[in-house]
Amino acid sequence: MTTAGDFDALLLLSFGGPEGPEQVMPFLENVTRGRGIPRERLASVAEHYLHFGGVSPINGINRDLIVQIEAELARRGMEVPVYFGNRNWEPFVEDTVAHMRDNGVRRAAVFSTSAWGGYSGCTQYQEDIARARAAVGPEAPELTKLRQYFDHPLLISMFAEAIRDAAATLPEELRAQARLVFTAHSIPLRAASRCGPDLYERQVDYTSRLVAAAAGHQDFDQVWQSRSGPPQVPWLEPDVGDHLDALARDGVKAVIVCPVGFVADHIEVVWDLDTELAEQAAEAGIALARASTPNSSPGFARLAVDLMDELQRGLPAARADGADPVPGYGCTVNGALCTPACSSS
Template identity: 60%
Template sequence: MSYDALLWLSFGGPEGPDEVMPFLENVTRGRGVPPERLAEVAEHYQHFGGVSPINQLNRDAIAAVEKQLTAQGIHLPVYFGNRNWQPMVEQTVAKMTADGVRRALVFPTSAYGGYSACRQYDEDIERARAAVGESAPDLLKLRQFFDHPLFVGAFADAVRTAHAGLENARTVFVAHSVPESADRASGPPEEGGRRYSKQIAEAARLVAAEAGIAEYDVVWQSRSGPPQVPWLEPDIVDHVDALYADGVRAVVVCPVGFVSDHLEVIWDLDNEAAERAAELGMGFARAATPGTDARFAELVVELVREQLDAASPRKLSEFPGAGCTLNGDVCAIGCCAPAQRPASTR
């Protein structure tokens, strides 16, 4: 089937001090996040001049994908839209419509299933099309890619590099925490739900195997929301304490749940976890995310070719949950419903 554009769909982030609070209000609207929590998170952004790196990282990745598309003879303009901040996806889809785009593929910057990681991007697409009206282009979201060999290989090399400077370091894979209720809803009920945490665990297993690591841990970061609501645990900082108590004196942290070094990775890992390790006298290294690796652009183009040329998907596991649009498949009814919506603020 023919397509005439690629929409790069991401989370968004502020690019100046005055944008921080409006951005956070967009992210948390309707979720009951108390003002003091917003102020706390806003301070994280102000620590970096009120700028999240995510938009520039997306622009850099888009440039790499455009180069890769050209090299492979694929003539698709790439448009950039966000869920929570400029450029907003509604504006981007309006621009695509004005440019005459009729059918487009959509690359969401998340490798996993779950509500915020997957289904909410479907909602973004539908909201943007509704805002434009009947003239809006058809938009087909590309599949999840947590077990794609290029994704796994980039992370595995990053983990090996991080280990090179430390001796006897424990490997810890980290992903964004979500409420337990949201994780239970992240998958078809007949499969027992928990597609998100199962996919994170599978990605960690694949990266560890590729990197030649036999023992590792999977933990979580960036918990928010009321303390009485159970979220996936343990938290990375608590886990650093637990490792130290068990005699571990060095740790390599791999943010396997993320494709780029946006602010939550920088704050929760490079600041809070790294500082706690330093306080304890532990060696600490953080593996790079794959978004700046040349293989990431290749991965995106492979996903595009699956739809343009019916190319066979490359996967390293038979794990269920390949994605919403793999060869026309769709999510099961009830999959990834917003049970208790996580208030990510990256």
């Protein structure tokens, strides 16, 4: 773990999303480049974005989060500029890192909008860092990815509070019997052990257990959502829609769904849960309450600054207490992998 010296900038690194109808297909082509996804599948996904005017919420949420991070830095007396870069859409991370170089940034912390380990949740962001530095050239700043934060106390408390807030929106007579369901983005089974045996799945389950306990729930279900690709390729299951059908057959009348695998209400939350799942629940006669994600909350901004602060000051990693913790890896410098098993090659 690198601890020497102070960071002179913070880079918020995210996935990206379209901000107009004309951007939807080019964005999806960027996301799926090299994966052989049929055009008709992209057109189907594009309809999800077009339902909301072709605008993904994610860029706006991230800009608001940067405002909160800047306020938190100012509160702590830390004069650190905050930059914004994306993998798949403007502002592209390559352009942002070039701008950082031109502004004289020499060493920056990188906060990614994913709490998880595994290839999609961690390694791809490391590859983004390495690609951006290579594009900028030898004068590119040193970029240090901050650690995974799936078990950070602030993340746990934010989701626990969101569950309590969601429960309060249910009819009073149904609150005590509401079933708590956690959901996270599904991934192909062949990728599930890429960075260690079932690492992502175990991290999600561990976080769900921590959040459920903090929210005062003894029982919960862990399910998955937003799978894509050909149907013959197995992904993590059960799917949240299939699980809701099973709950309806069992006579469940109220469900609190917590998208614990997402740190923002982007398109796969507002479409898959707030649109499709909400319609499914209404048809089944189930009262559905959806817990919010951290989005651009002050608590999430504190988490980002805390991660940077603990690294440069050499502090112990803040982790929520819980039995049977699962692995989490530390920071990576300039896109170097924390474990070679996570390589895309």
